[in-house]
Amino acid sequence: MTAFRSDGHVPLRDYAVIGDGRSAALIAADGSVDWLGLPDLDSPSVFAAVLDPARGGRFVLEPEEPFTAARRYLPGTNVLETTFTTGRGSVRVTDSLTLEGDGTLGPMRELQRRLDGVAGTVPLRWSVQPRFGYGARRARITRRAGVPVVVAGGDALAVCTWDAGEPVCADRAISGRLELARGRRALVAMPFAHQEPLVLPTRSECDTRMEHTVAAWRGWTREHAYEGMWRDAVLRSALALKLLIFAPSGAIAAAVTSSLPEQVGGERNWDYRFSWVRDSVFTLDALLRLGCPAEADAYFWWLMHATQLTHPRLRVLYRLDGGGHAPERTLPLEGYQGSRPVRTGNAAGAQVQLDTYGELLQTGWLYAGAAGRLDGDLARRLAELADFVCAAWRRPDSGIWEVRSEPLHFTHSKMMCWVALDRAIDLSERGLIQDRGSARWRLARTQVRDFVETRCFSSRRRCYTRSAGSSELDAAVLLGLLHGYAPPGDPRMRATVDAVGRELRHGPFVDRYSGEDGLGGTEGAFLACSFWLAECLALTGRLDEAVALMDDLVGLANDVGLYGEEIDPDTGAFLGNLPQGLSHLALINAACAIGSAAGEAVG
Numbered sequence: 001m002t003a004f005r006s007d008g009h010v011p012l013r014d015y016a017v018i019g020d021g022r023s024a025a026l027i028a029a030d031g032s033v034d035w036l037g038l039p040d041l042d043s044p045s046v047f048a049a050v051l052d053p054a055r056g057g058r059f060v061l062e063p064e065e066p067f068t069a070a071r072r073y074l075p076g077t078n079v080l081e082t083t084f085t086t087g088r089g090s091v092r093v094t095d096s097l098t099l100e101g102d103g104t105l106g107p108m109r110e111l112q113r114r115l116d117g118v119a120g121t122v123p124l125r126w127s128v129q130p131r132f133g134y135g136a137r138r139a140r141i142t143r144r145a146g147v148p149v150v151v152a153g154g155d156a157l158a159v160c161t162w163d164a165g166e167p168v169c170a171d172r173a174i175s176g177r178l179e180l181a182r183g184r185r186a187l188v189a190m191p192f193a194h195q196e197p198l199v200l201p202t203r204s205e206c207d208t209r210m211e212h213t214v215a216a217w218r219g220w221t222r223e224h225a226y227e228g229m230w231r232d233a234v235l236r237s238a239l240a241l242k243l244l245i246f247a248p249s250g251a252i253a254a255a256v257t258s259s260l261p262e263q264v265g266g267e268r269n270w271d272y273r274f275s276w277v278r279d280s281v282f283t284l285d286a287l288l289r290l291g292c293p294a295e296a297d298a299y300f301w302w303l304m305h306a307t308q309l310t311h312p313r314l315r316v317l318y319r320l321d322g323g324g325h326a327p328e329r330t331l332p333l334e335g336y337q338g339s340r341p342v343r344t345g346n347a348a349g350a351q352v353q354l355d356t357y358g359e360l361l362q363t364g365w366l367y368a369g370a371a372g373r374l375d376g377d378l379a380r381r382l383a384e385l386a387d388f389v390c391a392a393w394r395r396p397d398s399g400i401w402e403v404r405s406e407p408l409h410f411t412h413s414k415m416m417c418w419v420a421l422d423r424a425i426d427l428s429e430r431g432l433i434q435d436r437g438s439a440r441w442r443l444a445r446t447q448v449r450d451f452v453e454t455r456c457f458s459s460r461r462r463c464y465t466r467s468a469g470s471s472e473l474d475a476a477v478l479l480g481l482l483h484g485y486a487p488p489g490d491p492r493m494r495a496t497v498d499a500v501g502r503e504l505r506h507g508p509f510v511d512r513y514s515g516e517d518g519l520g521g522t523e524g525a526f527l528a529c530s531f532w533l534a535e536c537l538a539l540t541g542r543l544d545e546a547v548a549l550m551d552d553l554v555g556l557a558n559d560v561g562l563y564g565e566e567i568d569p570d571t572g573a574f575l576g577n578l579p580q581g582l583s584h585l586a587l588i589n590a591a592c593a594i595g596s597a598a599g600e601a602v603g
Helices: 203-223 231-244 277-289 293-308 355-371 376-392 411-429 438-455 475-482 491-503 527-539 543-554 581-597
Strands: 015-019 024-028 033-037 045-047 058-063 068-073 080-086 089-097 109-129 140-144 147-152 155-158 160-162 174-181 185-194 329-331 342-344
Touching: 015 089, 015 231, 024 089, 058 080, 080 109, 089 203, 109 203, 174 185, 185 203, 203 231, 231 581, 277 293, 277 355, 277 581, 293 355, 293 376, 355 376, 355 411, 376 411, 376 438, 411 438, 411 475, 475 491, 475 527, 491 527, 527 543, 527 581, 543 581
Parallel strands: none
Antiparallel strands: 015 024, 024 033, 033 045, 033 058, 058 109, 068 080, 080 089, 089 109, 109 174, 109 185, 140 147, 147 155, 155 185, 160 185, 329 342
């Protein structure tokens, strides 16, 4: 890979991610850390050059002469290794947000960038340019025990170096230069503190913490072996999901970033550093399939904690701490390649999306199946959600894709209302929730199905449509098959799978829907829809087509196995926030389902 930056930006495909279960950073192929929120994943950024090269801040580390770059994750870890090669030699950079638990008094957060001379001698430069609060907060640079420290209110970070050149403090940056010869090592560590003392580590403590971090990731990977089809892609997706888990609560963020555009230069730029109820079924299903009971348990109880605060109504999304308030505002940043507005918060959180009730009840149903029971309070709440669906299912809503046009009777939303009631009835029949309203739930379930089958199916087009009475298509309707609204042999659903493949698919790419959504511009193909189609093909007996599509999709990952939200079908460029949890969840679930359909042993 030849590192390439134009007007301060690199292609989104050129980013890798590292994290520590609390925050995460994007690192470009040219060695620049271009995104990092601190202290937590959803905190204001310290580095945001991906959204504004001039004002966002970054941590540069690169050769001082023309170079190429090759990257990988250390096997079984989320520790990134980049090898720069120049005309004079090569050097290896190992990047990690180190993990706690090594037994030493460590900093609150710590970014380590370790350099190893591989061949010849390579001149390098580095520059730490923090811009706290999305670039809005002023900072001052001081020294403590000779170590440069940057302070902004209650936040502080230090730049600790060993054999990495003498740090030079300028107005808004701390920089250094070095020449690294074969067999020599250097280290730049950036400990961070938020409203607590800033711990300055020793080199040996840094070494120990890095060794612990590598060992901890490899230990987790060994415990979650997967030997099915597309093994490497599934394991990398599992490790990517671990980076989206906010360890203090168990929540899983939709992505690490905010406002990376669905169309370069467009307005479809959203903050994805929240956890969506929509993703809950995919999340619990993937965690259970991969043998991650601890993560599944933590996530489920976070979900139930968050949703009880708004019960029986559901917010579309919740903050990683479980709160439901996520007001949307714009930031005075340039945006990725001029894609404005740059947003923090997400107004979709206040929309009505009726599908979320189906997804939450389906998640509770999955959890009950795995645990074999539900506690009394949880059973009561699930029953009350079914009651709520009985009263609310006739309303129009904004749908799973969070359109900003007028609410409609979306087919997928109605199907998920049916799923909500069906799961409640099943749980009641098994004695896991109270049978206090199953007659009402059965009546409503029948009414919902009548609505879908008479208003949302086009006899002319011979498929389920995007909404009642429309002629448009929506790939989300595939979830009616994946979540059990209809069985694989259902003629209408099979015809709908055909229609989506015929009209929304372009090669391996699948568009979300046809028709208006209240926003200007266009978007790329939505990767999760492609994986859903592959899973549907397998379920409906078209195994060869499913395998061929999965092979194509696995080949679309970037050089370190990550996926964004969307891909431009014409150029292959990543679009939208990344790494995108829904894309990786859909990959895992499709791989497992296709493997099962092929009679393959999984796990």
